[in-house]
Amino acid sequence: MTSRAQSRFGRLAPSLVFAAFLTLAGCATSGPPAPISSGKPRVEPSQDRQADRDRDDERGSLHANGLEIDANGLPKPLRGKFTPEFLKGKDLVRAGVLLPFSHPNAGVRAEAEGMLAGIEMALFDHAPDTFVLLPKDTAGSKSQTVEMAEQAQSEGAEFFLGPLFGSSVAALNEERKLAGIPVIAFSNDRDVAGGNTWLASISPEEEVSSLVEYAISQGFQQFAFFGPQSALGQRIETALQFEANQKGARVVATGFYPDGSDSPSSEARYLAQSINSAESYGPVAVLIPERGTQLRKVAPLLAYHGVSRSVQLMGLSGWDDPNVWREPSLKGGWFVAPPDVDLQSFETRYKRIYGRAPTSLAAQAYDAAALAISLSADGDLDRREILAEDGFVGLNGLFRFTAQGTAERKLSIYEVSPGEGATLIHEGGTRFDPDIG
Incomplete structure (x- = not known):
């Protein structure tokens, strides 16, 4: 649940309007969705949108519940503000949801569906029946994102949840017709934040900051980087340099290797030698920002090339994966991730409702929707409320938005224990310092 820090809001009536829209959205797929959170920036591919429109025209239109929908099962443009018959005369809050439901990449489509499911759960948990969603398909296209946002605006949307890709967020920011409408987006590109755009994503920079802060509290003043x-x-290596310098520590060695390289032995040998030399001045913590199979291939190379056994390996949230915890070389390694108590409950509920595990961004979508529902209870999203210094409590832990439009978070630290999983060794904080910056 997302709430103001140190408070919780009670369960409110479910949104019947959203249930109707979800019927129209037609987003269900067979089989479990494939997450797209690969650790790389979320970048949208170029595509021929005219060919897609021509194909849709050939398929024709469908009708359901008196509303016209397109071939993808999504509502076609309405004339004027959307108001369900049974809610006429009530003061409604309308939110546009901008996600790539018909993206050419199956993983992206699945992620969009998972995020919409997370938003649905937030609505049933927290929203009154006067909160209405207007789901719009961006298809992963900048031009269609703007088109769908303008369509949602004409139907009464007062703010947007989404888009997913940074280039689509940038396109919204540049559109004068949409100026002033608050955007809570899911891009992990900090360059598109600011103004009326807020990023609900967990950025690599925030993960690095939490990890370095904990390592320094454990006596580490020297760091190294081994990554693609x-x-x-x-970007991650720059964040490591910045955080170390800010906290009076230093990065003693950096080992870059070709992106996707299965066995960067020469780079590992050089880094191991550099780290061993630096250890005469104190212990060294090495950040390896890989995940999955690639992490299991790269991590053992440092030990193979003779790095000191006292070196502390560290990783980002990509290490939060039971499949990599079996790797012996990662034993005792630290990684950063959101607190898992509420996330485990969310995953259990999600599986019970949808019959599959949540996608990688579903919980972030839940938090963004729950926050928007709470803050728009008085009719709009006020900038001062968004910038509340005490922050908000969500499934992903305590967070708050900064004046620059990014999210500051209190993340937890876990230790890898092969055969046992991952053990919580440092719980994310429960409060922020007053100065938000």
Whole structure:
């Protein structure tokens, strides 16, 4: 549940309007959805939108509950503000949901469906029946994102949940017709935040900050980086340099290797030698920002090339995966992730309702929707309320938005224990310092 810090709001009436819209959305797929959170920036691919429109025209239109929907099962544009017959005369709050339901990539489509499911759960948990969702299909296209946002605006949307990709968020920010409408987006690209755009995602920079802060509290003043020579890898290494410098520590060695390399032995050998030399000045913590199979291939290389046994391995939330905890070289390694108590309950409920595990961003979508429902109870999203210094409690722990439009979070630290899983060794904080920056 998402609430103001140090408070919880009670369960409110479910949104019948959303249930009707969900029927129209036609987003169900067979089989479990494949998460798209690969650890790389969420970038939308280019595509031929005209070909898609021509194909949709050939399929024709469908009708349900008196509303016209397109071939993807999504509502077609309405004339004027959308008001269900049984809610006429009531003061409604309308939110546009901008997600890529018909994206060419199956994993992206599945993630969009999972996020919409998370939003649905938040509505049934927290929303009155006067809170109405207007789901719109961005298809992963910048131009269609703007088109769908304008459509939602004409139907009465007062703010947006989404989009997913940074380029789509940037396109909204540049559209004058949409100026002033609050956007709670899910991009992990900090460059598109600010103004009336807030990013509900958990950024790599925030994860690095939490990890470095904990390592320093455990006596580490020296850090090293071993990761891919990619845009994201460089971004994470820059964050490591920044956080170490800010806290009076230093990065003693960096080992970049070609992105996707299965066995960067020469880079591992160089880094191991550099780390061993630096250990005469104190212990070293090494950040390896990989995940999955790639992590299991890369992590053992440092030990193979003779890195000191006292070196502390560290990772980001990509390590939060039972499949990698079996890797012997990761034993005792630390990784950062949201507190798992509420997330476990959410996953159990999600599985019971939808018959499959939640996608990687479903809980973030839940938190964003629950927050929007709470803050819009008086009719709009007020900037001062969004910037509340005490923050909000969500499924992903305590968080608050900064004046720059990013989310600051209190994340937890876990230790890998092969055969036992991952053990919580540092719980995320329960309060923020007053100065939000």
